[in-house]
Amino acid sequence: xxxxxxxxVIGNGMVGAKTLxxxxxxxxxxxxxxxxxxxxxxxxxxxxxxxVLNGAQSEDEVFTHTPAWYHQNDITLRAGxxxxxxxxxxxxVVAEDGTEEPFDKLVIATGSRPFVPPMEGADKAGVFLFxxxxxxxxxxxxxxxxxxxxxxxxxxxxxxxARGLATHGVEVSVVEVAxxxxxxxLDAEGAGVLQGVLEGMGLRILxxxxxxxxxxxxxxxGLEFRDGETLDADMVVISCGIRANSEIARECGxxxxxxxxxxxxxxxxxxxxxxxGECAQHxxxxxxxxxxxxxxxxVLADVLxxxxxxxxxxxxxxxxxxxxxxVELLSLGxxxxxxxxxxxxxxxxxxxxxxxKLVVRGGKLHAGCLLGESRNxxxxxxxxxxxxxxxxxxxxxxxxxxxxxxxxxxDLPNEALICSCHQVTKKKLLSALDAGRCSxxxxxxxxxxxxxxxxxxPLLQELIEAYAGGTPSDPADDWYVPGVPLSKPELxxxxxxxxxxxxxxxxxxxxxxxxxxxxxxxxxxxxxxxxHEEYEDERDARFINDRVHANxxxxxxxxxxxxxxxxxxxxxxxxxxxxxxxxxxxxMVKITGGQRxxxxxxxxxxxxxxxxxxxxPSGHAYTKAMRTCKTCVxxxxxxxxxGDSTALGIRIERRFQGIEFPHKVKxxxxxxxxxxxxxxxxxxxxxxxxxxxxxxxxxAAGSRVRAGDLLCKxxxxxxxxxxxxxxxxxxREHGKWxxxxxxxxxxxxxxxxxxxxxxxxxxxxxxxxxxxxRAVDAYVDPWDEAGKPYHQTQFAGELEAAR
Amino acid sequence: xxxxxxxxxxxxGPAERIPLGEGRTFVVGDQGIAVxxxxxxxxxxxxxxxxxxxxxxxxxxxxxxxxxxxxHSYRFDLNTGECLNDPTVCLxxxxxxxxxxxxxxxx
Numbered sequence: 001x002x003x004x005x006x007x008x009v010i011g012n013g014m015v016g017a018k019t020l021x022x023x024x025x026x027x028x029x030x031x032x033x034x035x036x037x038x039x040x041x042x043x044x045x046x047x048x049x050x051x052v053l054n055g056a057q058s059e060d061e062v063f064t065h066t067p068a069w070y071h072q073n074d075i076t077l078r079a080g081x082x083x084x085x086x087x088x089x090x091x092x093v094v095a096e097d098g099t100e101e102p103f104d105k106l107v108i109a110t111g112s113r114p115f116v117p118p119m120e121g122a123d124k125a126g127v128f129l130f131x132x133x134x135x136x137x138x139x140x141x142x143x144x145x146x147x148x149x150x151x152x153x154x155x156x157x158x159x160x161x162a163r164g165l166a167t168h169g170v171e172v173s174v175v176e177v178a179x180x181x182x183x184x185x186l187d188a189e190g191a192g193v194l195q196g197v198l199e200g201m202g203l204r205i206l207x208x209x210x211x212x213x214x215x216x217x218x219x220x221x222g223l224e225f226r227d228g229e230t231l232d233a234d235m236v237v238i239s240c241g242i243r244a245n246s247e248i249a250r251e252c253g254x255x256x257x258x259x260x261x262x263x264x265x266x267x268x269x270x271x272x273x274x275x276x277g278e279c280a281q282h283x284x285x286x287x288x289x290x291x292x293x294x295x296x297x298x299v300l301a302d303v304l305x306x307x308x309x310x311x312x313x314x315x316x317x318x319x320x321x322x323x324x325x326x327v328e329l330l331s332l333g334x335x336x337x338x339x340x341x342x343x344x345x346x347x348x349x350x351x352x353x354x355x356x357k358l359v360v361r362g363g364k365l366h367a368g369c370l371l372g373e374s375r376n377x378x379x380x381x382x383x384x385x386x387x388x389x390x391x392x393x394x395x396x397x398x399x400x401x402x403x404x405x406x407x408x409x410x411d412l413p414n415e416a417l418i419c420s421c422h423q424v425t426k427k428k429l430l431s432a433l434d435a436g437r438c439s440x441x442x443x444x445x446x447x448x449x450x451x452x453x454x455x456x457x458p459l460l461q462e463l464i465e466a467y468a469g470g471t472p473s474d475p476a477d478d479w480y481v482p483g484v485p486l487s488k489p490e491l492x493x494x495x496x497x498x499x500x501x502x503x504x505x506x507x508x509x510x511x512x513x514x515x516x517x518x519x520x521x522x523x524x525x526x527x528x529x530x531x532h533e534e535y536e537d538e539r540d541a542r543f544i545n546d547r548v549h550a551n552x553x554x555x556x557x558x559x560x561x562x563x564x565x566x567x568x569x570x571x572x573x574x575x576x577x578x579x580x581x582x583x584x585x586x587x588m589v590k591i592t593g594g595q596r597x598x599x600x601x602x603x604x605x606x607x608x609x610x611x612x613x614x615x616x617p618s619g620h621a622y623t624k625a626m627r628t629c630k631t632c633v634x635x636x637x638x639x640x641x642x643g644d645s646t647a648l649g650i651r652i653e654r655r656f657q658g659i660e661f662p663h664k665v666k667x668x669x670x671x672x673x674x675x676x677x678x679x680x681x682x683x684x685x686x687x688x689x690x691x692x693x694x695x696x697x698x699x700a701a702g703s704r705v706r707a708g709d710l711l712c713k714x715x716x717x718x719x720x721x722x723x724x725x726x727x728x729x730x731x732r733e734h735g736k737w738x739x740x741x742x743x744x745x746x747x748x749x750x751x752x753x754x755x756x757x758x759x760x761x762x763x764x765x766x767x768x769x770x771x772x773x774r775a776v777d778a779y780v781d782p783w784d785e786a787g788k789p790y791h792q793t794q795f796a797g798e799l800e801a802a803r
Numbered sequence: 804x805x806x807x808x809x810x811x812x813x814x815x816g817p818a819e820r821i822p823l824g825e826g827r828t829f830v831v832g833d834q835g836i837a838v839x840x841x842x843x844x845x846x847x848x849x850x851x852x853x854x855x856x857x858x859x860x861x862x863x864x865x866x867x868x869x870x871x872x873x874x875h876s877y878r879f880d881l882n883t884g885e886c887l888n889d890p891t892v893c894l895x896x897x898x899x900x901x902x903x904x905x906x907x908x909x910x
Binding site: 040041059483514518521539540541544547554556792794796797799800 | 813814815816819820821822823824825827828829830831832835841842843851856857858859862863864865866867869870871873874876878888889890891908
């Protein structure tokens with residue numbers, strides 16, 4: 001057998017993994033590969049951590065290489081193992097656990113670590129770095145307990161961290177030592193505009209402040225600056241740039257400056273050892289952005305595999321986009337780097353938060369920024385990356401003409417770079433579009449575009465719209481649930497045609513028998529909306545909450561919320577609730593936002609008994625169903641009341657209790673336009689006005705806020721109930737699984753909904769009214785199962801092994 | 804034949820203690836084990852708590868050889884214990900079988 005050269009890679013970050021990928025793409029069988037990674041898992045996209053912190057993406061969405069990937073590619077991954085030294089003479093790497101790994105070629109991709117400026121007290125509890133997935137989890141967890149946070153460092157990452165923290169409801173101050181924000185990218189003027197925009201979002205910005213001490217007794221309580229001023233903060237995130245992890249190279253005698261010195265082929269001073277990424281210093285520069293590092297990885301792979309032995313890396317021009325929600329900022333090169341003969345073009349509009357500036361040197365774009373409005377960022381990035389001559393009209397560069405489409409994606413040349421992280425050109429994307437990859441996610445899957453920093457995703461969308469008419473071609477996007485390859489209308493038609501009345505029947509007939517646990521709940525909800533009382537209930541298709549009729553909590557206890565129709569209760573009912581709370585050891589008794597009482601910390605085995613004691617029906621506070629109808633005090637007592645909202649709320653709740661939907665549905669009824677029940681931000685809300693009631697749909701006041709759209713005005717409470725029920729059934733039949741009414745109404749459009757549900761343009765209103773009536777008639781209080789459980793262990797806690 | 808008396812094997816009582824397609828937590832000695840009866844007739848057993856945030860796995864959605872933790876939807880392969888969306892965690896699995904209508908688990 002032919003001898004396979006041994007390649008060892010130290011470091012399993014984005015650049016290490018990218019290097020491996022590039023090597024495999026060139027010559028799969030060339031090396032026997034071992035990778036050491038200090039973090040105990042596969043490789044993830046570090047750039048997206050701010051999205052994890054602000055909740056825009058989940059942790060599993062940022063993983064790029066799972067352990068299975070290494071396994072499939074015959075790469076030995078030693079995750080969680082630190083390398084302690086390199087023995088250059090014997091050509092072995094020595095791991096912390098004492099094992100040795102021999103190599104023919106070694107790649108050091110150890111990356112960097114956060115720089116912590118000298119200050120006292122940086123070891124206190126509540127002080128965090130922002131670098132790893134673990135940091136992200138800890139920051140998010142700690143923020144829950146905090147009121148005021150300080151981020152030290154007003155650079156790219158610091159601002160992303162600050163915005164991420166703000167989403168956790170913490171007051172955030174950004175402390176920067178330099179005179180202005182983002183000194184690496186912006187000039188003072190641009191930074192001033194940015195500061196205004198960020199302050200408008202609620203961030204507090206302090207510049208020119210050097211932190212000398214973190215104060216607090218064990219836990220951090222504040223910052224002390226060199227000028228003696230102080231700032232209160234119960235948590236601190238330090239984000240002050242990076243330092244190369246080059247110790248291991250220095251210790252084995254390689255040449256190291258600020259990073260491990262490499263030549264144009266990423267070779268260190270030892271010809272069988274290479275360095276790549278944030279640990280490497282190339283021509284005096286240590287790069288910290290992903291695009292240049294990926295270029296390095298490609299050159300390294302060319303050289304290592306011998307596919308292009310003369311490939312050279314000649315340095316990169318730096319383009320970045322700030323990923324802060326609500327801020328558009330493109331930065332090219334260093335804006336402060338202006339020479340005497342440079343031509344500077346700028347536009348400033350502080351009130352609108354717009355600042356645009358270009359530095360043209362020798363007819364080429366040398367540096368620039370677009371803040372607040374970055375419509376033509378694609379063409380500027382392209383000019384910059386290709387070092388192309390800029391057009392004579394400088395104003396076209398700053399202000400693309402919207403109508404003619406100048407600066408739009410269609411005007412870009414085919415060789416223009418759309419995704420600079422993965423060096424994907426427009427041409428490559430167009431051929432992928434031709435091959436039918438017509439969604440942002442499928443384009444990403446086949447070209448990698450958009451999977452780095454994600455900044456080019458809007459451009460990808462624009463490209464799809466311009467060249468593929470925006471038609472979605474990823475069929476899975478349309479499936480109602482992931483486990484059955486049919487859109488909702490197709491699925492409903494098949495279910496009706498074949499008479500499928502249970503979830504297992506759907507899997508058997510429509511999914512080739514493959515059961516998908518993530519699809520069960522959505523199918524159960526749909527089947528119930530189609531078959532009502534004929535639906536064949538399989539308990540394993542229900543989420544645990546719907547098996548035990550209570551809401552599971554983080555400590556595996558349950559919350560119990562009895563229904564209090566319209567929020568109107570009585571002393572007698574309250575006494576029963578109080579007694580039950582005491583008897584069953586409720587850990588918290590909480591008034592909910594929906595005008596009810598939540599008993600938290602109830603054990604599963606106690607559920608039937610507490611329901612018995614309460615003697616009230618289930619409030620369905622645990623399921624994708626009608627939750628509650630919040631009311632104001634209406635006409636009975638209120639001096640301003642126009643309509644009896646309390647009585648109407650009670651009727652609404654009685655009629656629609658327990659009806660299931662694609663997502664939860666919250667209702668409200670207000671007795672006058674003062675709208676004390678906040679009906680216009682509910683899924684369905686009614687407001688009493690002179691001469692009747694206004695019915696609003698698609699409002700929301702949760703993770704997003706949306707004012708509901710007026711569906712219609714009706715005269716009587718009976719009419720309110722009718723039109724509400726109609727919309728409900730329509731939503732049950734047309735809403736996507738887990739789509740709240742706000743998104744549903746936006747997607748379908750209020751115009752269409754009015755025409756179908758009010759003007760009966762499709763002639764389906766009578767059918768909808770009948771269907772919802774069947775659903776109302778099929779309702780049974782799930783808490784009746786207290787006395788007749790469907791199974792002997794339905795409410796059992798932990799079971800003893802031997803009986 | 805394995806019996807509850809065979810060393811290492813513990814009887815969990817009749818299989819019907821677990822409704823079809825669901826799971827239940829059993830206490831064996833001082834450890835909790837989540838045992839599942841899938842609709843295809845197979846049984847599986849894993850540690851009772853999710854390694855992520857201690858969610859009770861027996862209360863998760865089950866099917867196709869997978870369980871989804873009820874707290875934060877971490878997914879696990881019931882046969883290998885592998886976590887399908889976070890490679891940093893995995894589950895301990897236990898041998899389990901149904902014999903003559905009785906469930907037996909090996910600890």
